[in-house]
Amino acid sequence: MPDLTDVVAQIARDMARAETRGTVASYIPELAKVDPRQFGICVIDHDGKVHAAGDADVPFSIQSVSKVFTLTMALGKVGDQIWTRVGREPSGNPFNSIVQLEREAGIPRNPFINAGAIVVSDILLEGHKPREAIGSILSFVRDLADDQTIIVDSAVARSETQTGFRNVALANYMRAFGNLQNAPELTLGVYFHQCAISMSCRQLATAVQFLAHDGFNPAVGRRVVSSERARRIAALMLTCGHYDGSGDFAFQVGIPGKSGVGGGIIAVVPGKAAIAVWSPGLNKVGNSLLGAVALERLTRAMNWSIFASR
Numbered sequence: 226m227p228d229l230t231d232v233v234a235q236i237a238r239d240m241a242r243a244e245t246r247g248t249v250a251s252y253i254p255e256l257a258k259v260d261p262r263q264f265g266i267c268v269i270d271h272d273g274k275v276h277a278a279g280d281a282d283v284p285f286s287i288q289s290v291s292k293v294f295t296l297t298m299a300l301g302k303v304g305d306q307i308w309t310r311v312g313r314e315p316s317g318n319p320f321n322s323i324v325q326l327e328r329e330a331g332i333p334r335n336p337f338i339n340a341g342a343i344v345v346s347d348i349l350l351e352g353h354k355p356r357e358a359i360g361s362i363l364s365f366v367r368d369l370a371d372d373q374t375i376i377v378d379s380a381v382a383r384s385e386t387q388t389g390f391r392n393v394a395l396a397n398y399m400r401a402f403g404n405l406q407n408a409p410e411l412t413l414g415v416y417f418h419q420c421a422i423s424m425s426c427r428q429l430a431t432a433v434q435f436l437a438h439d440g441f442n443p444a445v446g447r448r449v450v451s452s453e454r455a456r457r458i459a460a461l462m463l464t465c466g467h468y469d470g471s472g473d474f475a476f477q478v479g480i481p482g483k484s485g486v487g488g489g490i491i492a493v494v495p496g497k498a499a500i501a502v503w504s505p506g507l508n509k510v511g512n513s514l515l516g517a518v519a520l521e522r523l524t525r526a527m528n529w530s531i532f533a534s535r
């Protein structure tokens with residue numbers, strides 16, 4: 226087996242030089258300002274050793290990567306009841322699509338497309354004020370990453386609040402079907418702020434470690450979820466974590482992952498590694514172009530596909 230530190234360093238060097246880098250998301254104006262030449266990677270192996278390279282310590286907007294953390298919280302709050310309001314099937318549609326919602330009576334296909342994540346935010350908001358819900362999401366993520374310095378980038382949250390018309394439409398549409406309990410603008414306030422959390426690859430790899438260790442976060446020595454729940458969250462990441470690019474990601478990379486339009490991807494190799502990569506340029510379906518290339522190179526070099534027998 227090649228040396229992981231060398232593999233990570235080589236990938237970072239190659240990705241820094243890559244010419245085709247995708248396109249930075251511009252529908253959230255604040256994200257359009259990010260320099261596309263950046264690339265970061267952090268891999269935490271089974272023994273907790275951290276292998277970081279490139280821009281691994283530069284914070285970026287985690288966007289939909291946050292949906293893994295809010296799903297984990299909502300499962301803790303309402304358990305399997307969540308599945309009466311959100312499905313568990315890949316959508317085969319873009320992350321912000323509204324078309325399925327009409328045919329499927331306001332029940333989003335899965336918790337990782339925007340509609341599904343908005344329902345998850347609505348669940349976290351129930352019984353709280355938006356400020357409290359946002360605060361508890363932030364402290365959950367800070368605890369997972371073992372880093373109390375993590376913040377919400379208010380400029381990004383504001384930018385999306387001013388331009389997130391599709392999300393406003395999704396929220397109102399689901400409210401019309403009775404699948405949103407709170408006022409749409411309050412639920413969206415929570416959703417936009419969770420998406421605007423800023424984290425580095427190092428912080429994200431630490432935060433997702435619990436999914437590589439059957440629900441136990443070794444960085445803080447604490448169980449986050451049961452092993453069954455960890456497996457199920459990872460299963461959803463594999464089938465739904467990259468929207469209508471999920472099939473291709475499973476085919477090319479072969480591990481559960483979750484992307485965001487900020488260019489981040491978190492991924493896990495159960496029992497072996499927790500990974501975060503970041504490069505702001507996106508492919509046609511809104512997933513980090515070089516992030517996916519880097520993960521493919523990594524899993525190939527380390528023989529880390531979850532479908533490999535050894």
Ligand code: GLN
Pocket residue numbers: 287288289290320321339385392417420484485486487511
């Ligand atoms: N905040 C973004 C949105 O709602 C998240 C989308 C994403 O990262 N795919 O459009």
